[in-house]
Amino acid sequence: MVVKNIFGAVLFLAIVILLSSGYAFGYQITYIPQVVSVNSSFIMIVDPGPQQTPVRITWALYNGGLANVGLFPLISGRGVCYFSNTDINATCGPSPLMNEGKNTFLFHIVTPGNEENETEVINAGSIKISLENVQRYENVVYMYVTIPHYVTVDMLTYTVYRDDLSIYAANRQLYYDVKNGWYEGNITLNPGTYYFGFVAKKGTEFGGDLLRVTIPAEEFVTIESDKNEYYLGESIGISGRASSDINAKLLFPNGSVALRLEAKIDENKNFNIEIPTNPMWPEGDYKIIVDEPLEKELSLKLKRLIEITPAFVKAEVKRYDNFSYTISIHANAAVNISKVEIEGNEGVMFDLSNNFIDEGEDVSLFLYVENVTSDIEGVIVINTNFSVNFSIPLTISVEVVSCPPCPVCNQTSQLVSCERCIEVSPKILTAECIKNEDILFSIRITNNLDTTVSGFSYEVIDSGTADNYMEELDEFGLISFDPDLGEITLDAGEQESVTLRIKPPSEGTYKGIIKISGANGYDYVSLYLECFKNISEEIESVKDEILLLGSSSAYQKISDKLDNAINALEAGNYRLAWDSVKEAKAMKDMIEVGEENKSKEEGEGFDIGYVIAILLIIVILAAFLYTRYSKARVKEEEIEGFENF
Structure with a gap:
């Protein structure tokens, strides 16, 4: 009877635990x-x-x-x-x-x-x-x-x-890496949202944690422009759809970077970019290169709407003299000049011979200042019906007499003052460069006068819109010409090829103008540089560090990124090289573990599934023993009754 009560108590206890x-x-x-x-x-x-x-x-x-x-x-x-x-x-x-x-x-x-x-x-x-x-x-x-x-x-x-909590992969084993101290x-x-459930056991101790991971949908980019040809100075309209935000760049016809572009996508994955262009940029075939989320390329043609001669107005007059000047405007397409104004100085009067210019025709813009008493500076702004605006710097200086008249002075004063007497080409120089390394440009100086010109000189004018100042390059002797400009003598109609050497000391952009003068003539060259640090040693350092990853599955992808960086560096594409190194370092950092994690103390645990399984076994065993006991007890009572009979 005592045994029966014990079995009954066990059975009851198991049922109570299951109920709870x-x-x-x-x-x-x-x-x-x-x-x-x-x-x-x-x-x-x-x-x-x-x-x-x-x-x-x-x-x-x-x-x-x-x-x-x-x-x-x-x-x-x-x-x-x-x-x-x-x-x-x-x-x-x-x-x-x-x-x-x-x-x-x-x-x-x-x-x-x-x-x-x-x-x-x-x-x-x-x-x-x-x-x-x-x-x-x-x-x-x-x-x-x-x-x-x-x-x-x-x-x-x-x-x-999976996101609906159904199992995608069950009880996968993680393996311990002795060298790195991690599993x-x-x-x-495939794209979607997943939950990773981790379970650890050590003896009777255990623990668990959960991590939500989203795999983005397949990356895509579509891009188009609102037209195929634009005028320099006009904004380029770009639109499209993408799986994530856009990183891109606009390239000059020579392949150097004109602008860096970014765009956010909206809730429908659409994006729009308005890209401003500069009327002074070179004509030709431009490209928009999308880098992220996928590589994509779009070609555009940019051409000049009007040609303004000269591009800069700079003159010197005697005090109290009148000043007059004529600017020629040539139209490459039928255009209407909607507005002309002089910003910065109201004393300059002007007259435009005709507001409408047919394709291939010229008009004249006359400038006039009466009784000049002091220096005049301003900007001539020409607006067109194409929403393309042109700016012409204007500087009128009052002559400073430093010596009495003499034969030499009289002879010099007879020279004609003009900007195109000296011509420099090309007009725009752009490049990516490495700081503290020489970058070379080849320029050509032409003497358009009918007399010999010598004693050339240059002046650096900074735009004030870049990361670094171009004047500093000149102050520290980081701009030079070979041969030296002061040693060049050009006969009438003669030209000379000169090497311009620049050694930028800082990372970032440089932007401005180099003015080259000779006799009474001068011309300008626009310069834009984007400089990066030398990452050769950094590439080698990352290559050495990823060797420590051993058989890590990420090793090959990081190595490929570094190879891309090396190839880009050798090709002079320093922006791409720098971006590739950053991506490689990010991937490397992703798999590095901070040692501080190993000093933290946490946790404890155990599996309720084991308890339930054991309880079910107890219930079955108790039922089986109880049945056996009941049958044996009935048989014993029958034998006792037979004996008593």
Whole structure:
């Protein structure tokens, strides 16, 4: 009888424990991952069963952890709560499990025909799993997982769940890398949102954590312009669609960079870019190169709407003299000059011979100043019906007499003053460069006078719109000409090729004008430089560092990026080289683990599935023994009755 009572007590105890786990009431609780650690991320699912569609499910934690209450979001007839201290997408806020060991949840489940209060005990484990270095590159998730305090464990696995919480890959093993002190693995996924559930066990201790990972949809870019040809000075209209924000550049006809471009996509993946152009840029075939999210190329033709001669007005007059000047405007297309104004000086009068210019025709802009008493500076602004505006710098200086008349002075004063007497080509010089390294340009100086010209000189004029000042290049002797300009003598109609040598000392942009003068003539060359630091040593350093990655699956991709950087560097495409090195370093940093993670102490845990399995075995065993005992007892009573008979 005593044995029977023991079996009955065991059976009753097993049933009570099962009931407290929620199985006797027709609802089921599931955890993702199967076990959790203190303050770890996890998903809790309460399923009342197919016959019990819930109206509302609330939870409260009243024993251990953070005392808190909340409401389960209902998804497909189930209550689904995502807790996380690190993910803003968590639907139920931070993890309420702040204490190790048992934490008791109270559930209030309301269905159309019933209302129940149930409890659930969850153990928060002691093993902390560090997921700081689980990173995505393209559609591959690289896992470099550390276990602070414990360092190594008996087992570390991960399961990948889809966005609907169905299993994509179950119980994948991560393998320990002794050299780096982490567990590593990787998996390739299609676009979508996934949950990675990690479970670690060491002896009787355990822990779990969850990480949400999104693989973006396939990258794409479409790009088009509102027309194929533009006039210099006109804005280029670009539009298209892309999977992410746009990074691009506009290239001059010689392949150097004119502008860096960025654009944000809207909620429909559309983008628009308005690209300003400069009327002084060279004519020719330009290209827009999209670098991100995918490489794409668009070709455009830019041509000059009108040609203004001269491009700059600079003259010297005697005090109290009148000043007059004529500017010639040639039209390459039928154009209407809608407005002319002089900015910065109201004392200059002007007259335009005709506002409308037919294709191939010329008009004249007459300038006049009466009784000049002081220096005059301003800008002549010419507006057209194409929304293309032209600016002509104007400088009129009052002559300063420094010596009495003499034969030499009289002879010099007879020379005709003109800008095109001396002509310099090309007019625009652009390049990418390396700081502290020479960059060479070949320019040609032509004497258009009918007399010999010698004693050439130059002047550097900064634009004031770049990162660095061009005047500093001249002040520190970083601009030179070979042969020296002062040694050049050009007969009438003769020309000379000269090498312009520049050694920029700083990273960033330089922008301005170099004025070359000889006798009473002069001409200008526009200069734009974008300089970078020399990254050759940096490339070699990263190549040495990635050797330490050993068999890491990311090694080849990083190495390819470095090869791209080397090729770009050799080709003089320093921007591309610098971008490739930055991408390689970012990929390398992604898989490096800070040593500080190894000194942290966290966590504890255990698997409720094992408990349930053991309880089921106890129930079956108890039922079996109880049946055997009952049959034996009946047989014994029958024998005793027969003997008494």
